Amino acid sequence: METSFEETIQQHWAPDPPGTILSRIKQGLLELGKDIDALTQDDLLAVDEFHIRGREATTELATLADVSNEDRVIDLGSGLGGPSRYLASTTGCCVDGIDLTAEYCAIATELARRVGLAANINYQRANALELPFGEDTFDLAWTQHISMNIQDKARFFSEMFRILKVGGRAAIYDPICGSGEPIRFPVPWARDDSTNFLIDANKTRRHIEKAGFRIEKWHDVSEKSVAWFEKNAKLAAEKGPQALGLHLLLGSDWPVMAKNMAENIAAGSISVIQVVARKGS
Ligand SMILES: C[S@@+](CC[C@H](N)C(=O)[O-])C[C@H]1O[C@@H](n2cnc3c(N)ncnc32)[C@H](O)[C@@H]1O
Incomplete structure (x- = not known):
């Protein structure tokens, strides 16, 4: 049977049999001497x-978007849930996390339970292009690093707009196309062009505005991003493989993906942006 695009994306992010990633995370935590029955978020x-x-x-995006306990938040592409747990624990807000990768939703749910945040957060498998929520439901639509896998940007931003209340904000943190030079694969979201849908800053702005948003903040954080990759590469060279890290999710390709990202951003072919946009009246 032919694999659907949704299945392809899920297989990219969770390539191994179900349960494998959580077992590896638990193993990594044990190696670090953590008590998995008394986990903290920082672990x-x-x-x-x-x-x-x-x-x-x-933390930066939460400050830019001015998240508070009065916000009902949706995290589009919530992954393993670190950001949603951070928002819920630091502000007291309630979060719905949706993600296309079923296994990530299950892990996020388990981790939220283990750090005592099950009451504030609900994770479910869903596509950001078909959000299972009505209009005017959320105060904040939060998304970090998922749009690279999404071709239909118009639909992505208009779904975000639809589920927000009037006055609500979208907080977006994403890699986008930089100079137009070809990017070097593999990168964390794509082993080749088939799941890569980066667009440039002008097109991104146009899509956000066309959905109905007013852009209030737009920061290019590419330089900081390069510095972060360089710092991590230096640490990896000094300390060797770590017990806990993103290699537990994406496997042995992770080091080359991270190296390519650093080079793509340094060369200008990928930029990284933080955006806050508002649904006006
Ligand atoms: C790099 S991870 C980011 C996870 C999380 N936002 C974070 O920053 O920790 C990318 C995530 O996007 C999700 N994703 C990709 N396309 C999606 C879609 N159309 N709808 C929902 N989630 C999607 C993947 O399943 C994956 O969990």
Whole structure:
């Protein structure tokens, strides 16, 4: 039977049999001497903030979007849930996380339970292009590093707009096309062009605005991103393989994916942006 695009994306992010990633994470935590029955959010930092600059980037975006306990938040492409758990624990907000990869949703649910946040967060498998929520439901639509896999950007931003209340914000943190030079594969979201849908800054702006948003903040954080990759490469060279890290998700290709990302951003073929946009009245 032919593999659907959704299955291809899931297989990319969770290539091994179900349960494998969580077992590897537990093993990694044990190797680090962590008590998996008394986990803290910080114990998971190396593996559950699945985007450039990890927790630092999540903290910055949360500040830019001014997240508070009054916000009902949706995290589109919530992954293993590090960012949603950070938002829920630091502000007291409630979060719905949706992600196309069923296994990530199951792991995120288990990790939220283990760190005592099950009451604030609900994860479910869904496609960001068909959100299982009604209009005017959320105060904040949060998304980090998923749009690279999404070809239909118009639909992506209009779904975000639809489920937001009037006055609600979208907080977006994504790699985009830079100079137009070809990018070097594999990168974390794509082994080749078939699952890569980066567009440039002008097109991204146009899609966001066409969906109905007013862009309030737009920051290019490419330089910080290169510095982060360089720091990590240096640490990896000094310390060797780590017990816990993103290699537990994407396997032995991870080092070359990270190296290519660093080179793509340094060469200008990929940029990294933070955006806050508002659904006006
Ligand atoms: C790099 S991870 C980012 C996870 C999380 N946002 C984070 O920053 O930790 C990319 C995620 O995008 C998800 N994804 C890709 N396309 C999607 C779609 N159309 N709808 C929902 N999730 C999607 C993948 O399943 C994967 O979990």
